[in-house]
Amino acid sequence: MAAIDSLPDSKYTKSLQTEVDAAFLYERIAAAEEVPAIAGMFRELSEIEQEHASKMSEKLRQDGISISLPPPSWRARVLDRIGKTLGYGYVIGVLMDTEKSITAAQLAQKEKNHIPVSGDEANHVKILQSLLNNKSKIAGEHISRIEGKHRTIGGNALRAAVLGANDGLVSNMSLVMGVAGATDAGDSVLLAGMAGLLAGALSMALGEWISVKSSQELYERQMALEMLEIETNPEGEKRELALIYIAKGIPAAQAHQMAAAAMADTEHAHEILVKEELGINTEELRGSAWEAAITSFLLFAIGAILPVIPFFYATGYSAIIQSLAFSTVGLFLIGVAITLFTGKSIWYSxxxxxLFGLAAAAITFGIGKLIGVSIAG
Structure with a gap:
């Protein structure tokens, strides 16, 4: 009988852990969901995943492998914490990716073993897609709210945080190493590092401010034009809305009735057309351009300061080695954070x-050395 940490193939533990994590996260999403019908569906998904994990564990025991169900992994617990803080929309997206991966693996295994495909392999993917996209089947208004959550700040903010810190760290480490290679690694490196930090952070902040502000202004203009069209050509907009409903699979007669009912309230009709015709999520208009700019500035600066810190109190090769040590720790932690998106091993990521960060530093240090020698010569 084998223990869980000495199984002949790590795919058993990975598969079992995936099922346990999915059950845990579905249950947490259900607990946070305000709509009983939708919460019930997530809770049922959790029960199904738990049943899968139990059956997998039992099958392994029948094959002579002694294994008990593991607790939720650190990754699942971190995702739950992110869901509590930023909203569970991002977590639902991660689960969607997980379900797609599981479906692809099941289909590949069946094809390899010449087992007929039943069509049930992608059931969980279909359920999640229905929850996120199919407004006509389950409490349409509530589904729209869930879809909005899925697109809101949670996942994008998390990715931006990791990538912003990574940009700051890699770019400034490369700059610092380049200047250190070309000089005696003294005060000039500190000056260059702080200049690189401020220049990069200000550039990121300005770019983020312009991006958010221009998007908001574009959406506001499109929404104003849509309201003008409703006021000047209500019949045309009613037919347009009916066509949108028909495209969603609603019978023509019912679609025209729904469109007429919606157009009875101008504000409601405008809200529907903005979402359905223009594809604009009004939640995106509530974001602050200044908040996005300040956040980008701070995230870039956090990453960029790491390779500079040793040059505040040291010079020469001692400062270079310490700078590389600080940067290595930062790069590894960023790699660990990236596993929240990819599900890869924290050691691999x-x-x-x-490796990539230090390679960039080595290249710029070498170029700096060559330039320094050339100038000295």
Whole structure:
């Protein structure tokens, strides 16, 4: 009988852990969901995943492998914490990706073993897609709210945080190493590092401010034009709305009735057309351009300060080595954070990030050396 940490193939533990994590996260989403019908569906998904995990564990025991159900992984617990803080929309997106991966693996395994495909392999993907996209089947208004959550700040903010810190760290580490290679690694490196930090952070902040502000202004203009069209050509907009409903699979007669009912309230009709015709999520208009700019500035600066810190109190190769040590730790932690999106091993992701970052530093240090020698000569 084998223990869980000495199984002949790690795919058993990975598969079992995936099922346990999915059950845990579905249950947490259900607990946070305000709509009983939707919460019930997530809770049922959790029960199904738990049943899958139990059956998998039982099958392994029948094959002579002693294994008990593991607790939720650190990744699942971090995702739950993110859901509590930023909303569970991002977590639902992660689960969607997980379900797609599981479906692809099941289909590949069946094809390899010449087992007929039943069509049930993608059931969980279909259920999640229905929850996120199919407004006509389950409490349409509530589904729209869930879809909005899925697109809101949670996942994008998390990715932006990780990528912003990574940009700051890699770009400034490369700059610092380049200047250190060309000089005696003294005060000039500190000056260059702080200049790189401020220049990069200000550039990121300005870019984010312009991006958010221009998007908001564009959406506001489109929404104003849509309201003008409703006021000047209500019949045309009613037919347009009916066509949108028909495209969603609603019978023509019912679609025209729904469109007429919606157009009876101008504000409601405008809200529907903005979402359905223009594809605008009004939640995106509530974001602050200044908040986005300040956040980008801070995230870039956090990453960019790491390779500079040793040059505040040291010079020469001692400062260079310490700078590389600080940067290596930062790169590894960023790699660990990236596993929240990819599900890869923290060691694989962390060391990959370190390898790429240090390679960039080595290249710029070498170029700096060549330039320094050329100038000295």
């Amino acid at each position: 962390g060391f990959r990030q370190v």
